[in-house]
Amino acid sequence: MDNIGRRQCIPIIYTRGTHYEVGFDVGRNFAAIIKEFLETSRPLNDEYIPLYETKEGRKVYDETLECVKKNFPQYIRELEGTAEGAQVPFYKLFLLHMDDITTRTVQNRSGNIHPSGCSTICVNQPGEEILGHTEDALAEVLNHFYFVSAHIISDKPEGRWKVKEEKFTSLCYAGHLPGYTMNYNHHGLVFSINTLSAHRLNSGKTPRHFITRALLSAENFLQAQQILRDDGCGAGDGCSINMTFLKQEGDRLFHNAEMGPALPDTNQSQLNILTASPGENIFHCNKYLRLTIKEAEGMIIESSDARMETFNKCCKPTTKQDVVKMLSDHTNYIHPVFRDCGPNDFVKTIAVGIFDCIKRTWSIYADNPQNTEPLVVLPIILKDN
Known part of the structure; x- marks a missing residue:
C-alpha cells in the first residue's frame, strides 16, 4: 500500500x-x-x-x-x-x-538491527498516580495495530497456571496475541512492556510474547511474579514490565520487573523487581538497569541511553502533564523520546498511552500528545469482587 x-x-x-x-x-x-x-x-x-x-x-x-x-x-x-x-x-x-x-x-548474531522499543514513566505522587508509555516499533507497524477487549471463559482450568477466566483490554500489533504493549485486566493489573535485548537467547523456552500474554490472567502481584519467573521452563528472551494493581490494598505501588532469558541449564527466568512507593517515580526504556546481562549491541542501546538521559535532565515529574511533556520530547533529534522525525525513520512511536490510576482511565494518543488531544479515553472496568 x-x-x-x-x-x-x-x-x-x-x-x-x-x-x-x-x-x-x-x-x-x-x-x-x-x-x-x-x-x-x-x-x-x-x-x-x-x-x-x-x-x-x-x-x-x-x-x-x-x-x-x-x-x-x-x-x-x-x-x-x-x-x-x-x-x-x-x-x-x-x-x-x-x-x-x-x-x-x-x-549467533551479536548485534541487533531492530532497535524498536518503548519508554515508560511511572509517577507515584500525592494526587497523581500515572503510568505513561510510548509504543515504539518498526515503521511498518504504524497503522497496523488495534485494541482487543476480550472475555474468555474456559470449561476447565487451562495451561500451567490453571486459568479458567480472563477479561482484559490490550493494544495489539497486527497478528500478535494481546499482552506485549499496553494493557489492563479486570483484576486491576495495569502494565506496559519495554523490549530488552539480551545477547544470548534460548530456543525451547517460553518467548516473552507468551509470558506477557499469560500475565493478562494475573490476579495479584504474587501471581504476576510467578508468571514472569516461568518456573519449570523459563523465558527464551527478555523484556521489562511496568505494572501496578489498582485493587491492591494500602499505598499505591508501581513495579518495574526486568526479566531475562533463563540461564543455561536452568528452568527459570532471571528476574529483578524495583518498587516505587509514594513519592517515588520509575523511568525505563530498552536497556537492563539492574540485571547483569550481556546485551545485544547496536541502536537499541544507544537510543535507550539517550532517552534515559533526556528523562534524567527533566525536572522530577509530579503530574500527568509532566509525563505527557516528557513522552513528547524531541530535544535529542537523533534519539528523541517521541520518535517521528521524518518519513524515512525506521522506528516510530505508533501510540502513546496514559493510565490514570486514580481516575481509572486509559488515554490513547495516535500522535504526539503535546500537540493533540487523546484519540480515545477508555474507562478501566474492573471486576466487582
Whole structure:
C-alpha cells in the first residue's frame, strides 16, 4: 500500500468466547490489516522465514512451539484462531512471536538491527498516580495495530497456571496475541512492556510474547511474579514490565520487573523487581538497569541511553502533564523520546498511552500528545469482587 501517513484511527473489537473463538474473531475482523502487515514486515520476510526454511531454523521453531504447546496450549489455540480467521499461515504468526530467538540462536548474531522499543514513566505522587508509555516499533507497524477487549471463559482450568477466566483490554500489533504493549485486566493489573535485548537467547523456552500474554490472567502481584519467573521452563528472551494493581490494598505501588532469558541449564527466568512507593517515580526504556546481562549491541542501546538521559535532565515529574511533556520530547533529534522525525525513520512511536490510576482511565494518543488531544479515553472496568 502507498504511504498513507499516520492515521488518527485505532480500531477495537469486543469479543467473548473460548480462546480459539476470540482469536478467530480477531483474525476475521482484522484480516486485511494482518495480511498487509505480514507482507510488509521486514524481519519476518527478510530473516525469520528464510531461516525457518533451513534445517537449523526449523529445529529452533519446532522445539519452541513444542514448549509453548506443553505449557500454554490455550494461547496456541488462540493464535491458531487468529491465523484461521485472517486466512494466513500459522507459522508466520508464531515466527513473529519468537521475534529474534530464531536469528540469535541460529546465527549467533551479536548485534541487533531492530532497535524498536518503548519508554515508560511511572509517577507515584500525592494526587497523581500515572503510568505513561510510548509504543515504539518498526515503521511498518504504524497503522497496523488495534485494541482487543476480550472475555474468555474456559470449561476447565487451562495451561500451567490453571486459568479458567480472563477479561482484559490490550493494544495489539497486527497478528500478535494481546499482552506485549499496553494493557489492563479486570483484576486491576495495569502494565506496559519495554523490549530488552539480551545477547544470548534460548530456543525451547517460553518467548516473552507468551509470558506477557499469560500475565493478562494475573490476579495479584504474587501471581504476576510467578508468571514472569516461568518456573519449570523459563523465558527464551527478555523484556521489562511496568505494572501496578489498582485493587491492591494500602499505598499505591508501581513495579518495574526486568526479566531475562533463563540461564543455561536452568528452568527459570532471571528476574529483578524495583518498587516505587509514594513519592517515588520509575523511568525505563530498552536497556537492563539492574540485571547483569550481556546485551545485544547496536541502536537499541544507544537510543535507550539517550532517552534515559533526556528523562534524567527533566525536572522530577509530579503530574500527568509532566509525563505527557516528557513522552513528547524531541530535544535529542537523533534519539528523541517521541520518535517521528521524518518519513524515512525506521522506528516510530505508533501510540502513546496514559493510565490514570486514580481516575481509572486509559488515554490513547495516535500522535504526539503535546500537540493533540487523546484519540480515545477508555474507562478501566474492573471486576466487582
